[in-house]
Amino acid sequence: MADDKKEKTSLWRWLLLPGTMMAFVAGIVFWGGFNTAMEWTNREAFCVSCHEMKENVYAEYRNTIHYQNRTGVRATCPDCHVPKEWVPKIIRKIQASNEVWHKLLGSIDTPEKFNAKRAVLAQHEWDRMKANDSQECRNCHNYSFMDYAEQNKRSAARHQVAFNEGQTCIDCHKGIAHTLPPIEQHIGAPKEGAAVLPAASASAASAAAQ
Numbered sequence: 001m002a003d004d005k006k007e008k009t010s011l012w013r014w015l016l017l018p019g020t021m022m023a024f025v026a027g028i029v030f031w032g033g034f035n036t037a038m039e040w041t042n043r044e045a046f047c048v049s050c051h052e053m054k055e056n057v058y059a060e061y062r063n064t065i066h067y068q069n070r071t072g073v074r075a076t077c078p079d080c081h082v083p084k085e086w087v088p089k090i091i092r093k094i095q096a097s098n099e100v101w102h103k104l105l106g107s108i109d110t111p112e113k114f115n116a117k118r119a120v121l122a123q124h125e126w127d128r129m130k131a132n133d134s135q136e137c138r139n140c141h142n143y144s145f146m147d148y149a150e151q152n153k154r155s156a157a158r159h160q161v162a163f164n165e166g167q168t169c170i171d172c173h174k175g176i177a178h179t180l181p182p183i184e185q186h187i188g189a190p191k192e193g194a195a196v197l198p199a200a201s202a203s204a205a206s207a208a209a210q
Contacts, residue, residue: 047077134169
């Protein structure tokens with residue numbers, strides 16, 4: 001009996017060892033492929049591979065300091081729109097499936113359609129950044145490490161007030177990489193035939209532009 005048990009144990013070990021090794025290798029391959037796909041979709045080239053982005057927001061972004069500046073340090077699409085932390089990044093990627101769906105539907109496949117939804121798209125992103133305390137901005141810009149003496153007086157004063165009042169970057173810095181929804185910045189009145197921001201957004205955008 002003892003010999004039979006030993007034989008069975010040896011047989012199971014012989015069967016389980018290759019299975020365990022194969023599962024381990026398969027896990028490595030899957031994880032490597034998963035992360036490769038994550039990084040591949042986290043590039044500027046991927047973001048602007050559809051004409052909706054390339055012909056609208058990317059064209060606007062190319063004229064900003066985040067695209068070209070004296071230091072040569074750029075903030076690309078994923079730097080601003082995809083969290084670096086793993087769990088928030090996964091959540092954002094899942095949310096992006098909705099964007100793929102609207103790509104297939106052709107919801108914003110012309111400049112006219114895009115501009116008609118610009119206010120809604122902008123507000124959605126502002127709300128997301130407000131909710132996460134402008135985390136993507138603060139990956140590069142951090143109140144705690146700002147040297148206010150090196151800033152102009154107006155910026156230094158506004159930053160310190162914002163810090164003390166618990167404000168976040170997006171409260172003031174809207175429209176720094178993309179065109180704001182078409183509203184008159186000084187009086188808050190919508191242009192003729194333009195998309196209208198919700199009341200809260202309009203006042204925030206006006207304050208940011210002043």
